[in-house]
Amino acid sequence: MPVHFGYTISKPRAIDIDHNNLRKSDEILREMPELQTCIGCGACTAVCTAGNLTQFNFRKVHTLVRRGEYQGAYEEMNKCMLCGKCRLVCPRGINTRGVVMLIKRKLGDF
Amino acid sequence: MSFYAPFCLPFIIGAVVMFATILWKWGSWLYRLPHADKMRILRGLPTTRTLSAAWEVVRESLLHRRIFRVNPLLGYMHMSLAFGWFLLIAVGWIETVAYLGFRFVPLQGHVFFKYFATGLEHKPVFDFLMDLLLLFVLSGVALAWGKRLYSRAMGMRRTTKHVLGDRIALSALWFIFPARLVAESLTCALYGGGGFLTGSIGAWMAGHIDAGVLIYLESAAWWIYSSCLGLFFVALPFSRYMHIFTEIPLIFLRHYGLRSSEKESAYDHFQIEACSRCGICIDPCQLQSVLQINDVQSVYFLRDRRYHSLRLQTADNCLMCGRCAERCPVGIDLNTLRLNSRDTMRNVPDEKRYDYLQGVDRSSGTGKVGYFAGCMTLLTPRILLAMERIFKASGEEVWWADKEGGVCCGRPLMLSGETDSALKMIQYNTELFRKHGITTLVTSCPICLRVFREEYRLDGIEVLHHSEYLLRLMRSGRLNVTHGAERFTYHDPCELGRGSGIYDEPRAVIEAIGELLEPAETREHALCCGSSVANTAISDGQQLQLARSVAAELDATGASTIVTACPLCKKAIARGTQTEVRDLAEIVAEHLQ
């Protein structure tokens, strides 16, 4: 089944923080607290090589992960080519490549 | 004549354990080598490579030539211990033969010959020689003690922090030769003989210590000597001293053409256990010198990998600038080992991954020369624009592979250990290059250059860095630049210099335009800008700290412009200085006639 992460949500629309399990999100933020400094300017997504070829949206995926919405995040992050342009433009100096790898490590099966 | 005494037991046990373990290790590593590597060894054995390998063993394993280049005193220390000990064994063996003729003597008979040979008539030449050699080794031991206290004298700001096993082996090693000196001297005190060292000390002992006490002391001293040897031998295969024996097969295998690759193999064990943890790799590491990160350097990485305690954080925290590998006296391929560790820890093959690349083609223009800007160059439009002007001025028809945004070359993914996924990009770009029928591929990004050269199969397409390409255009007269009085300094990008061996071309281009001033650390020793895509562990602030330290060194040359040949280096260094930072292509485009 193709993954439509963040674009078609069949279950309830709301991000239900009461029910979402934030454990993984907390773990991710503990390892990389700077991810909280994201101001959502979208520069990462604007330069993104993968994001210009697919629906991959780095900013959106990591924001959803921080809210405890993990479904499909691993597969989405797997579209990233790790080229590092996003890290070069991030005005907050977030280690975006590290974020991609961290999220994959925490949400993947390995 | 009997060659056995109870005190020999620790030595015998130690020696047996050591040789058995080493043989087992070597055997299993060799057995597990890939078939192709085994064939390389078989084919290499009967050639002159074996001879040149043997010569290198003498130079490096015994004389430690490369350490001499780091620091003469440090080199002497290593040489006196290794070569001195070797000579003690070799001359000791000759001594036995000289005394007894060719007959079987058990190992302990050679080693403790002084103890067993008291009844024989002395040969002063050997007494002198053996004492001289012992003194040689002892001078090394003394230096090793001194190094613990004051390492700077040997050109090392920092030394390795050792694990317990290493400390035990190290302590045993430190006491082996003093113990031998005391034991032999005591024997001389009782039975006479000995050279200028053991003989004199023995005579002094005989004059000052009661003969009854001497007998007990002698026995005790030989026990201690044998125990130190035994302890050291038992610890050797499990400690850093395994390097003594591992470096020898490593040198041979290297001469037969064996190399580590991005996948772990049995050959890696030879490299990993050949590390003596000398710590020479620590000082060149900028993570250490600038950021005070003290537990990720190659010596610790190899140690952790060897003892199966490697953590991803350690494997990841490396710029892969190659400054340590440049200095490593054993010539271990540190970057590749780091890479294949990352591969093991992170590579998750996924067939479907990057399926979206199919059919993508955003290239433009036509020509036999293809230009691949690379992702980073798209964020430094001055380079792109300069290349455009240069192509135009030289009348080159160019196919622009990725001006409108292309697909990554795959190297960043490889550097992160996702080796199999990187192959998808390699395959995609290769097909794209083939489709457009180019014969030359120019890139201004050294990261791309390296993967094009090392991992892509681009037979029939010549891959050039723009520095090489520019120089070629200039030399063939297709590009003419004006020479002025401007003073430039040049920063060697890691992937271009140490990574691809391109040092002279960019310098030749700069010198055609103005004066070139070299920074303090340059060429093979050049600093890393700190923004290397190989490191995903350090923060932006830490990258900036590194950039500032590099920029300070470049600024110290007094040049008015800092030139580099990598878009990432350019961006990184510009953060650390007010001086203008330009790419090679920019200054060429600016000085076109």
Add this chain to the structure above:
Amino acid sequence: MKRVIIIGGGVAGMQTALRLAEEGVEPLIVEKEAELGGKLRGWHRLFPSFTPASEVLGELRSRVARRGIEVMTSTEVKAVEAGAVTLVDGRRIEGDAVTICSGFDLFDARIKEEYGYGIYDNVFTSVDIERMLNEGRVARADGSRPRRIAFLHCVGSRDEKVCQRHCSRVCCVTGVKQAMEMKELFPEADVFNFYMDIRMFGPGYEEMYREAQQRYNIHFVRGRISEAAPTIDGRVQIKAEDTLTGRPLRMSVDMLVLLVGMRAGETNPAYEAAGLGRLESGFMAPRDSFLGNVRSRTEGIFYAGTVTAPKNIGETINEGCAAADAVLEYLKKS
């Protein structure tokens, strides 16, 4: 009569001098440029009231002249200490107190290479726009009228990549002001403002923002432009993420205007060398943010205006008065 040396003859320096002169103290303004006025000389109209900058500047200058305040123009200060300054030419001027009003520097947009300033035609800074407005001719590089204009907020502000972590505060409202001015000059043109956050902190600013949206039909796109590239027909193609829809966005514009931020004055390191504190942003650190906000760490040295942080003109004028009051209090005690 007590004498106070004022470094910098911009808005802050002039206002401080005026206030001191009113109270019977003798101010001396040391200005590195050939005339008084500082950055205000380069502005066209001031937000939020669109008051001509020349009105404010003219009034301040004439008051300074009427009071007969001593001014040394084309004079640069090299070092400062309590009660004296040393000039670049080596002369030493003594006084009873020093007030530093040396202001800020503008961020050099060429540093953000990906935006193409100084590389492509038709990429401008907000300063260029003010200059063109003053010259009475706003146009593209080829002289034609723009049909589509994009403003980019936060160039050289809130950007770790150029070591400018702070918010320059006034660029947001400048962007809105200039967008409205463009729309007045070119009613047929579409104007887009690309922003990360809109910070309308002053009185009348939020109303201005609303007017820009509602009456001027200016489009506000929430997303930071990541790169700009030239098109064959001499326009500028920009890329951003339209973060409110979550999709990458690209468009071609006739003019790209970069709203450049304020960076700490280049003379600030010299003040730091004299023992005065500097903030991480490079601006000078006042003794505290409240009762000591115009005092330096050193007795007898005071601050007014943007030497300590980005401020708008109204705030700077207020601070000139506050600094003068603090100086007077100090002179009374000494």
